[in-house]
Amino acid sequence: MNDQRIPHLHAIVLAGGSGTRFWPLSRELSPKQFVSIFGGVSLITRAVTRIAGLAEPGGVHVLTNERLADELGNHLKAQASLEGVVIDYLAEPTPRNTAPAIALAAAYLARLDPEAVMVVLPSDHLIEDGAVWDRTMRLAVDLATQGRLVTIGLEPTHAETGYGYIRAGAPIAGAERDGVSGHEVERFVEKPDRAAAEAFLAEGGYLWNSGMLVARADVVLRELDAAGEKAATPESAVAGAIAAAAREIGALPPAEWIMPAARERFAALPAVPFDKAALEVSEVVAVVPTDMPWSDVGSLLALERLAEPDERGNVLVGNVTDIDSEDTIVYSADRLVATLGLTDLVVVDTSDATLIARKDRAQDVRLIVDALKAAGAPEVVQNRSSLRPWGSWTMLLVGEGFQVKTIDVLPGCRLSLQSHAHRSEHWIVIEGHAKVEIDGDVFEVGANESKYVPLGAKHRLTNDGETLLRVVEVAVGDYLGEDDITRYQDDWAR
Amino acid sequence: MNDQRIPHLHAIVLAGGSGTRFWPLSRELSPKQFVSIFGGVSLITRAVTRIAGLAEPGGVHVLTNERLADELGNHLKAQASLEGVVIDYLAEPTPRNTAPAIALAAAYLARLDPEAVMVVLPSDHLIEDGAVWDRTMRLAVDLATQGRLVTIGLEPTHAETGYGYIRAGAPIAGAERDGVSGHEVERFVEKPDRAAAEAFLAEGGYLWNSGMLVARADVVLRELDAAGEKAATPESAVAGAIAAAAREIGALPPAEWIMPAARERFAALPAVPFDKAALEVSEVVAVVPTDMPWSDVGSLLALERLAEPDERGNVLVGNVTDIDSEDTIVYSADRLVATLGLTDLVVVDTSDATLIARKDRAQDVRLIVDALKAAGAPEVVQNRSSLRPWGSWTMLLVGEGFQVKTIDVLPGCRLSLQSHAHRSEHWIVIEGHAKVEIDGDVFEVGANESKYVPLGAKHRLTNDGETLLRVVEVAVGDYLGEDDITRYQDDWAR
Numbered sequence: 001m002n003d004q005r006i007p008h009l010h011a012i013v014l015a016g017g018s019g020t021r022f023w024p025l026s027r028e029l030s031p032k033q034f035v036s037i038f039g040g041v042s043l044i045t046r047a048v049t050r051i052a053g054l055a056e057p058g059g060v061h062v063l064t065n066e067r068l069a070d071e072l073g074n075h076l077k078a079q080a081s082l083e084g085v086v087i088d089y090l091a092e093p094t095p096r097n098t099a100p101a102i103a104l105a106a107a108y109l110a111r112l113d114p115e116a117v118m119v120v121l122p123s124d125h126l127i128e129d130g131a132v133w134d135r136t137m138r139l140a141v142d143l144a145t146q147g148r149l150v151t152i153g154l155e156p157t158h159a160e161t162g163y164g165y166i167r168a169g170a171p172i173a174g175a176e177r178d179g180v181s182g183h184e185v186e187r188f189v190e191k192p193d194r195a196a197a198e199a200f201l202a203e204g205g206y207l208w209n210s211g212m213l214v215a216r217a218d219v220v221l222r223e224l225d226a227a228g229e230k231a232a233t234p235e236s237a238v239a240g241a242i243a244a245a246a247r248e249i250g251a252l253p254p255a256e257w258i259m260p261a262a263r264e265r266f267a268a269l270p271a272v273p274f275d276k277a278a279l280e281v282s283e284v285v286a287v288v289p290t291d292m293p294w295s296d297v298g299s300l301l302a303l304e305r306l307a308e309p310d311e312r313g314n315v316l317v318g319n320v321t322d323i324d325s326e327d328t329i330v331y332s333a334d335r336l337v338a339t340l341g342l343t344d345l346v347v348v349d350t351s352d353a354t355l356i357a358r359k360d361r362a363q364d365v366r367l368i369v370d371a372l373k374a375a376g377a378p379e380v381v382q383n384r385s386s387l388r389p390w391g392s393w394t395m396l397l398v399g400e401g402f403q404v405k406t407i408d409v410l411p412g413c414r415l416s417l418q419s420h421a422h423r424s425e426h427w428i429v430i431e432g433h434a435k436v437e438i439d440g441d442v443f444e445v446g447a448n449e450s451k452y453v454p455l456g457a458k459h460r461l462t463n464d465g466e467t468l469l470r471v472v473e474v475a476v477g478d479y480l481g482e483d484d485i486t487r488y489q490d491d492w493a494r
Numbered sequence: 495m496n497d498q499r500i501p502h503l504h505a506i507v508l509a510g511g512s513g514t515r516f517w518p519l520s521r522e523l524s525p526k527q528f529v530s531i532f533g534g535v536s537l538i539t540r541a542v543t544r545i546a547g548l549a550e551p552g553g554v555h556v557l558t559n560e561r562l563a564d565e566l567g568n569h570l571k572a573q574a575s576l577e578g579v580v581i582d583y584l585a586e587p588t589p590r591n592t593a594p595a596i597a598l599a600a601a602y603l604a605r606l607d608p609e610a611v612m613v614v615l616p617s618d619h620l621i622e623d624g625a626v627w628d629r630t631m632r633l634a635v636d637l638a639t640q641g642r643l644v645t646i647g648l649e650p651t652h653a654e655t656g657y658g659y660i661r662a663g664a665p666i667a668g669a670e671r672d673g674v675s676g677h678e679v680e681r682f683v684e685k686p687d688r689a690a691a692e693a694f695l696a697e698g699g700y701l702w703n704s705g706m707l708v709a710r711a712d713v714v715l716r717e718l719d720a721a722g723e724k725a726a727t728p729e730s731a732v733a734g735a736i737a738a739a740a741r742e743i744g745a746l747p748p749a750e751w752i753m754p755a756a757r758e759r760f761a762a763l764p765a766v767p768f769d770k771a772a773l774e775v776s777e778v779v780a781v782v783p784t785d786m787p788w789s790d791v792g793s794l795l796a797l798e799r800l801a802e803p804d805e806r807g808n809v810l811v812g813n814v815t816d817i818d819s820e821d822t823i824v825y826s827a828d829r830l831v832a833t834l835g836l837t838d839l840v841v842v843d844t845s846d847a848t849l850i851a852r853k854d855r856a857q858d859v860r861l862i863v864d865a866l867k868a869a870g871a872p873e874v875v876q877n878r879s880s881l882r883p884w885g886s887w888t889m890l891l892v893g894e895g896f897q898v899k900t901i902d903v904l905p906g907c908r909l910s911l912q913s914h915a916h917r918s919e920h921w922i923v924i925e926g927h928a929k930v931e932i933d934g935d936v937f938e939v940g941a942n943e944s945k946y947v948p949l950g951a952k953h954r955l956t957n958d959g960e961t962l963l964r965v966v967e968v969a970v971g972d973y974l975g976e977d978d979i980t981r982y983q984d985d986w987a988r
Contacts, residue, residue: 024832321862321865321866321869321871323858323861323862323865324855335846335847335848336846336847336848336866336871336873337847337848337850338518338847338848338849338850338851338862338866339849339850339851340849340850340851340852340855340858340859340861340862341851341852341854341855341858342839342850342851342852345836345850347850349848352829352830353829353830353831353832354829354830354831354832354843354848355831355832355833355834356831356832356833356834356836356839356841356850357832357833357834357835357836358834358835358836360835361818361834361835364817364834364835365834367817367834368815368817368832368834371815371817372815372830372832375815377815377830379830396890396891396898397890397900399900399924401924401925402924402966404890404898404966406891406893424942426920426922426944428920428968428970430893430895430896430968430970431895447970448918448970450920450944450946452944472896472898472968474922474924474966474968476922476924476941476942
């Protein structure tokens with residue numbers, strides 16, 4: 001793969017997200033980019049894998065927030081396709097839309113490598129084709145190297161009203177390669193109404209704005225400065241201030257970005273999108289049209305892509321039994337869902353929550369999430385399963401004074417050396433082999449054997465075998481929250 | 495309560511049922527009469543409790559089938575309102591509709607007590623009022639003692655097309671008591687269409703046929719004989735043969751009813767309803783009209799009774815979050831269900847299955863059950879929880895080579911002395927105190943302690959405390975079916 005890499009190419013993978021539009025498949029601690037139902041791996045895994053083969057070694061940077069950074073690390077570490085890929089996790093000080101985020105990333109990269117070309121990629125889009133992707137990226141990088149701000153425009157397949165559009169202009173001389181060509185941008189168009197979208201489709205030359213950007217890091221900052229000076233629009237008038245703050249904060253080590261000083265500086269920036277702050281007023285913007293299959297997975301209706309519809313237009317995925325429904329999507333992660341005579345609905349079933357919505361209200365799932373958040377529902381925060389750097393756990397039952405989990409520990413991994421002030425733990429090994437340390441003593445525990453961890457004991461669970469270690473844990477105590485943990489040593493420095 | 499009892503009164507509680515129309519709340523091994531959501535106790539508990547105060551001691555007979563008899567015993571034993579009530583469980587040889595079943599019960603009771611008056615009660619109806627019930631029953635018994643076949647007719651509250659009707663005739667002289675009166679029956683009417691039902695309601699004098707019957711056992715047999723002789727209709731022409739077979743089989747001890755000889759004899763009988771075989775042609779039939787609140791809980795739409803509708807006509811019960819739905823019923827047993835913009839649906843969520851149906855298709859839930867049965871789905875057979883004579887268990891996870899359950903043992907109860915050929919068991923006591931016997935050794939196991947039961951060991955779990963014993967069981971083995979059990983001693987002779 002090394003000969004495929006493009007020198008100075010750095011990926012900035014945007015991975016914030018609040019987990020609202022794809023609930024109950026997405027959660028606050030497991031937002032849309034973690035959803036792993038399209039082709040079996042998560043959207044962010046696909047995004048990172050896609051760019052990791054092109055970026056220079058160490059050139060994959062994931063820009064997220066403080067709360068999600070650990071979850072992302074746990075998640076991406078578990079992905080086979082990313083084995084050996086070194087990922088640089090950056091937590092932005094606070095969410096301020098894409099102009100401040102991209103400016104900060106540019107400032108950071110420009111110091112790392114003055115010749116850095118950055119590819120800014122959303123992590124929650126679904127892109128299906130590898131070959132077209134490669135050709136598109138390589139041409140975009142060519143143009144970026146020449147000083148352009150390069151956007152990627154998708155050939156529209158229908159009159160979509162949910163995306164912004166880019167009106168492509170004249171071809172750029174010499175910007176053609178492997179059947180892909182670069183164009184000037186005539187103008188950016190906000191999300192259109194139905195009639196306008198249909199006119200765009202009929203007229204041709206309009207492309208969906210994918211939100212992807214390819215540019216030299218120094219050009220990004222320079223164009224922000226220029227936009228601020230020109231001040232042609234209210235949103236671009238603030239671009240210079242954004243670039244200035246980004247240069248300041250980007251000069252700090254990333255760990256300091258979330259300290260109070262940087263956070264306050266960043267929080268004071270206007271929350272504007274990069275398109276408005278720079279692209280719409282820049283004179284060096286270009287667009288590379290492409291017809292690769294793409295979706296922003298903007299709502300649960302994207303589940304339609306999971307299977308061919310049946311003869312009544314239903315897409316039924318998982319353990320689903322239907323009679324006489326029409327144009328309905330039913331996705332079940334594992335439980336049985338039976339449907340009878342439904343029309344134009346979307347049903348999503350997960351182990352702890354079920355959503356049933358009219359299809360044309362799919363965008364309003366956020367209202368459900370808002371209501372649940374207001375009620376303190378745990379189902380908006382996390383799934384019943386949680387990835388950890390050493391493996392994963394799944395909650396089976398939260399009972400009165402006890403809870404039951406399965407714990408999977410990867411070969412060669414161990415949990416932290418820890419103790420709990422409020423619970424004892426009973427571990428029953430189901431498969432694999434465990435080394436259990438309790439107050440300094442070490443026990444070998446094989447399949448169908450168990451071990452008791454008394455309240456307060458310093459203990460550690462290690463998989464010293466070569467296969468998965470699976471344990472059932474029964475915790476007993478008056479308080480069972482994940483935060484009752486004191487760590488004495490941790491391979492992941494938590 | 496003893497002074498409330500009516501001498502010679504015997505209840506025949508009809509408790510077969512296939513668990514189809516109320517799925518997923520009902521299952522094959524836990525049919526509609528087990529459903530405990532109306533007022534917190536099951537429909538059959540309500541039915542048996544209602545009649546147990548009136549019947550003579552030992553006069554409560556539950557007529558069911560072989561497969562359900564144990565489940566019913568486990569279920570009713572656990573009901574506080576039935577403490578001290580002796581119940582006689584009778585398994586009919588095979589299901590042949592109500593004429594053979596009632597005839598057999600009559601033959602059985604007539605031998606037990608030549609003066610027996612039988613009250614035949616469906617076990618899956620919902621009746622809300624105690625005082626009216628009592629007055630209605632007492633008058634019906636008076637009439638039955640005088641040789642009448644007495645039906646109970648409900649004053650209709652709306653133009654229902656799902657029930658048969660009884661057209662009441664002239665009052666029976668002297669048949670009045672506490673404001674309740676008996677009437678001749680002018681005619682029985684099959685389920686009407688909408689127009690006819692509306693006409694009945696407008697005209698008055700039409701009653702819903704409740705399916706309840708009060709009659710002397712010998713009169714039931716005599717009237718079947720008479721109907722057979724008169725042979726006025728095809729269904730009544732076979733009534734004499736039904737009575738003859740019932741007398742033969744009813745002379746056997748009930749345990750022999752399910753032996754091949756009796757079963758074949760019974761299976762050969764025509765499967766006709768008692769209404770058609772006898773009531774419609776009898777000259778001694780009477781009806782007692784009553785206005786007690788009643789429902790046959792004929793479909794999931796009966797869930798509407800669980801709560802007052804909100805301002806948009808929704809009935810939302812359990813952990814339900816709704817936005818903008820209308821005229822929709824959502825029942826959730828424990829999981830979170832979120833609904834958005836639905837209209838005229840019924841949603842029922844249980845721990846292992848969710849049903850979503852258009853309200854006007856509620857009767858077709860049986861089609862879903864048929865499809866699931868054909869596919870071998872375990873979700874049509876039983877719930878994740880199961881009552882036992884000693885308490886109950888709930889399955890948390892059926893994994894590869896292991897399963898996890900919670901087990902609740904009632905104070906003073908113990909499981910059978912047993913062994914398993916294919917699994918070991920790890921027991922962790924969560925609350926209460928256990929006595930654990932393993933191959934003859936006895937261990938005291940308190941809360942937060944555990945015990946291991948090796949494969950093949952003769953073992954027994956006893957709650958020798960005065961509070962509930964709750965245990966988490968992790969079973970490990972290559973086969974985990976409930977039928978891998980050898981019992982050496984059992985307090986319930988299983």
